[in-house]
Amino acid sequence: MVRDLLEDALPLIWIEGELSNVARPASGHIYFTLKDSGAQVRCAMFRPKSGWLKFKPADGMHVLVRARVGLYEPRGEFQLVAEHMEPAGEGALQREFEQLKMRLDAEGLFAPERKRALPRYARRIGVITSATGAAIRDVLSVFERRWPLADVEVLPVPVQGREAPPAIVTMLRKASASGRYDVLLLTRGGGSLEDLWAFNDEQVARAIHASAVPVVSAVGHEVDFSIADFVADLRAPTPSAAAELLVPDAHTSAQHLRQLHQRLSTLQQRQLQALGQRTDHLLARLQAQRPQARLARDRERLLNLRRRLAGVLREQSQYRQARLERLQARLLARHPRHQLPLLARRLAEQDLRLRRAIAQILDRRQVDLRHAARALHAVSPLATLERGYAIVFDADGHVLRSAQDVAPGTPLRARLADGELPLVVSTAPVSAPAVAKKKKTPKA
Template sequence: MHAPDDFSNGAGDQPPRHILTPSTLNRLVRGLLEDALPLVWIEGELSNVARPASGHLYFTLKDNAAQVRCAMFKPKSSCLRFKPADGMQVLVRARVGLYEPRGEFQLVAEHMEPAGEGALQREFERLKAQLDAEGLFAQDHKRPLPRFARRIGVITSATGAAIHDVLSVLGRRWPLVDVDVLPVPVQGHEAPPAIVSMLRKATACGRYDVLLLSRGGGSLEDLWAFNDERVARAIHASQVPVVSAVGHEIDFSIADFVADLRAPTPSAAAELLVPDVRAQQRHLDQMRQRIMAIQERRLQQRIQRIDHLLARLQSQRPQARLAHDRERLLHLHRRLLGARIAQLNQLKARLDRVHAHLLSQHPRQQLALLRQRLEQHAQHLRRLVEHKLERERLTLQQTARALHAVSPLATLERGYAILFDAEGKVLRSVQTVTVDTPLRARLADGELPLRVSDK
């Protein structure tokens, strides 16, 4: 391999054309490293872990054959979800670089997690999506918890801190509940089958109103028994409501999604499972006061009704009824007497009016009045008759003159005659008669019989 011409020595004793300084060389090496390996994932064992006051994290990552120095600066190191310690197996995402002050090759870490946790997280997401698609997380499969549970089965480690917290909260909030600790391992390969077996036994015995599946906090690997598919299906198949309280508030497991209720912590689960005895006592006191108030009100209503019925009963006694009827009879008698007196007064007033009317209608007075009226009517009638006769006489004279003016008799007096046939009809044409037809002639002073002799 040949060096570039700019960095090679000349022939013979000629001095080199360019001389590099250590800092320049380090910059060149760092540039080559960063360009060739911009970002890498490395798994190894932690050693020489140090966190000075600056907040940066310095450590060595090694395996059986080699080691490399690493640094994680404060913005990144503050976001770690675990505390790095010597001997831990971790997975690091880092940039390859060069620490120029000492000319040492190093890694600048941007992310760190316990080795194996990334694979577990991917497996967690895969199983979660599968069970969700099958409907194991559906809300319509969630069973309601009993309001007052009499027996609770706690499936957890008998030696863990979680059971002590649960028993303490249950004993403080609701001492009446019976709690059975159903011990199972909560970590390791033997945990899932043990949990599944205990869930089936607790469901089959029919003793418990609700089951609590619980354990304390830990890493994803520590909690992995509660992400097992067998445990999830056993929870879904349980005939008894199941409450899941696994890890801390920020931890979520597959059991949390399948269970009928997820509690953030074991202590919170215990508070959700049973009511608060003090709150129930206050509620009972309020209900007792309400019942007493209702009873008092109803008692007062009953007393008032009894008083009313007693008054009615006293009013229905024979003596009281006789006294009441006597009063009523006297009242009616007074009303009848007043009515008779009023009726007599009305009759007397009517009789007085009739008597006055009869006096005004006496025959002597009537005869005098009638005689006077008759004389008046007779005089008036004579005047009317005379006046009418005079008018009729004048009318008759006028009519007689008019009739005489148009009468045929007046025409006959002037020498004319009227011919009649045998039937008394006026003869109007010579065509209506024949020879020897008898006729009559009407003259002014009489009639003459005639006969047609020749036409």
């Protein structure tokens, strides 16, 4: 229960101390005591994590351990169960390296957009390194082999130890402020993390960032990285590689110059040929602009124009003569002597056609008139009168429509089919049935 409480209540911890009583039995576990000047604690590291160690733990070694708190129940002793172990010095330096790297990266010292391009042909190069190290010999050898024209100055500084960072910072500032150098090379040979630590100093990084001229960093071997590599305008994997990046190859440059010289010669020859052709063309134009040549050209042009004018006049005369002949033929064809017989025939034909059309129209109109007369006669009052009926008018000539409209003694007129009869009403009108039974003869 106590073990469960300890393991649940306390998280993983980091602890640093000196190894003692290191034991590694056949089981593969590691048992040891971690101590410092004031205390000690028993520790255990079980398989398989003990097999992942990159070093062999030994008494007296200073280590950094990540562990959880536990209880060894058979003895009732507290102990630490190690999950990870590393040499204390290297681990601390690595953590410090990562922290500084993250902080400077956040400030923008590693930003790609602030890195400057190196000069293609550097005339004067300052090499900041140890004057007695192997790195400077490699760098000078490459410079001498590739580009002897470069003026290389060695700016000696210590590259290891406590005095190295301030010396490097001072030299960077002096070289930047002098204005003598086109580019600076900060370099040293390989070594451990502690040996290269001067190039992981924050002040060195800020001096590189503040440099007025481009800085190339070549620290250690290809697998080594330092803060100076990230801040510099260019990182080279080795000092020799940095020298090759800073200067061109003399043999390649000479070959390139020969190619350029050949191209320049070819271009000059082509330009001379083009200028010669242009001169000949201008001379020909100048010869063509002489007064004698211009008069000859104008005379020839005048003759051509005269020939063209004569040809145009002939063509116009022929065209107009042909047109006049065509018009005369058309006019002759339309002469009255030729038109009168044709018009007489056409007039006779039109007269015949007109008479026939009039006769046909009259026949149709007579037939229509007879039909209309028969239809009109069928509804005419005269036809009704022929059947024995009469129309009675009053003295004013109005048709009498009712017997009740007249009084005795009223004069009337009766219209018959063959004439009219004057009438006088002698008695009062009778009703229609009485008249239907007995018809009274009107009195003359």
